[in-house]
Amino acid sequence: MLKVPEHQVAGHKAKDGILGPLVDDSGKFYKPLQNDSRGSTELAFYTSLSSHPAIPPSIRTFFPAFHGTKVVNASNGIGPHPHLVLEDLLSDFTKPSVIDIKIGSRTWYPQASEDYINKCLAKDRETSTASLGFRISGLKDAVSGWEPTRKFLQNLSAEGATLVLRRFVSSNDDVSEDPNCVFAKEVFGAVLERLLELKNWFEVQTAYHFYSCSVLVVYEKGEAKGKGLGTLVKLVDFAHVLDGNGVIDFNFLGGLCSLIKFVKDMLASLHHDFGNCICNTRLMLSFGKVAFMVFPFKANSQFMNLELINCMLVLPVSMLKLVFFLNPGAASVNRCMQRKTTRTVNGGYRRK
Numbered sequence: 001m002l003k004v005p006e007h008q009v010a011g012h013k014a015k016d017g018i019l020g021p022l023v024d025d026s027g028k029f030y031k032p033l034q035n036d037s038r039g040s041t042e043l044a045f046y047t048s049l050s051s052h053p054a055i056p057p058s059i060r061t062f063f064p065a066f067h068g069t070k071v072v073n074a075s076n077g078i079g080p081h082p083h084l085v086l087e088d089l090l091s092d093f094t095k096p097s098v099i100d101i102k103i104g105s106r107t108w109y110p111q112a113s114e115d116y117i118n119k120c121l122a123k124d125r126e127t128s129t130a131s132l133g134f135r136i137s138g139l140k141d142a143v144s145g146w147e148p149t150r151k152f153l154q155n156l157s158a159e160g161a162t163l164v165l166r167r168f169v170s171s172n173d174d175v176s177e178d179p180n181c182v183f184a185k186e187v188f189g190a191v192l193e194r195l196l197e198l199k200n201w202f203e204v205q206t207a208y209h210f211y212s213c214s215v216l217v218v219y220e221k222g223e224a225k226g227k228g229l230g231t232l233v234k235l236v237d238f239a240h241v242l243d244g245n246g247v248i249d250f251n252f253l254g255g256l257c258s259l260i261k262f263v264k265d266m267l268a269s270l271h272h273d274f275g276n277c278i279c280n281t282r283l284m285l286s287f288g289k290v291a292f293m294v295f296p297f298k299a300n301s302q303f304m305n306l307e308l309i310n311c312m313l314v315l316p317v318s319m320l321k322l323v324f325f326l327n328p329g330a331a332s333v334n335r336c337m338q339r340k341t342t343r344t345v346n347g348g349y350r351r352k
Contacts, residue, residue: 001025005022006090009098009138019081027088028085028087029087030085032084034239042084045241055207063234067085069085089218089236093222097141098138098218099168099218100138102212103214103215103259104212105130105254106120106251107129107240108124133255133259135156136156138153139164142221143173146167162262162265162266168187169184170182170184184267188267189267191231191263192264195256198256199260202253203248206247208243210240210241211241211252212237216236217233219231
């Protein structure tokens with residue numbers, strides 16, 4: 001039975017009489033074929049994808065699997081309509097956190113109509129597309145329900161985009177709080193590895209030019225079915241893919257490099273920030289009549305000369321006034337501990 005995708009974050013959504021994608025229970029995603037050149041362009045791209053000599057097997061893993069086309073009843077009630085049958089990228093996730101990032105400093109191409117170019121030019125200038133080389137098109141957190149509006153995302157500055165990306169990998173649901181970035185290392189580490197692999201290909205490939213194409217990032221924020229967060233990085237939306245004619249796609253490559261720099265900078269800043277300890281969870285343990293409080297935290301290279309380490313401070317509840325010490329050169333503990341400690345003259349911290 002076909003149904004509306006639960007976790008769709010961008011594009012036309014199948015509701016209120018709008019023609020949009022559908023999914024089934026077998027892991028397939030049904031994308032309506034548009035009646036103009038966009039539909040034929042996307043179909044031609046998927047048809048050539050599996051056999052094109054310019055796309056190595058490792059790069060094909062970035063694209064959703066293609067299962068041909070099928071005529072099914074459209075979501076808007078118009079009756080039978082041809083659809084692309086693709087891999088449902090979210091079918092294996094329980095509570096995914098999803099973000100769609102449109103790549104490139106411009107979404108228009110010279111062969112398009114004047115009206116289309118003017119429309120894209122206006123949007124590119126109004127959003128972060130022209131300034132950053134990418135824009136966040138959609139985002140949804142299935143655990144907290146956080147789903148910024150399209151208008152909010154379109155108006156993001158560089159600082160705003162950084163904040164949204166940090167919140168994307170955070171566990172605290174209250175948007176009024178600073179993002180804790182507890183998933184950043186695992187998620188953005190995996191994303192960076194995949195983006196660098198993609199960049200290596202775009203530095204040499206001249207077969208295609210990808211306009212208005214997005215990088216889709218998904219990770220499991222709920223109960224994982226496998227080990228880890230299962231971070232997924234895919235390319236989606238190929239209605240504006242053109243023949244490269246032997247020329248490198250500098251528009252997409254430039255936007256991809258900009259996104260890579262953003263991810264690298266965030267990971268680097270988090271390494272520095274973890275000179276502060278992050279105490280997001282306190283766990284009570286009880287052994288007989290003695291209770292202990294566990295304070296998990298992280299520290300950077302200033303602590304014990306390690307780049308990044310996981311630490312755990314265990315204190316008997318009856319001895320919470322115990323003084324514990326950090327390296328005097330390390331930064332102060334973060335906000336969650338500042339209200340509970342006072343600094344000692346030798347650089348340590350004492351519980352109040």
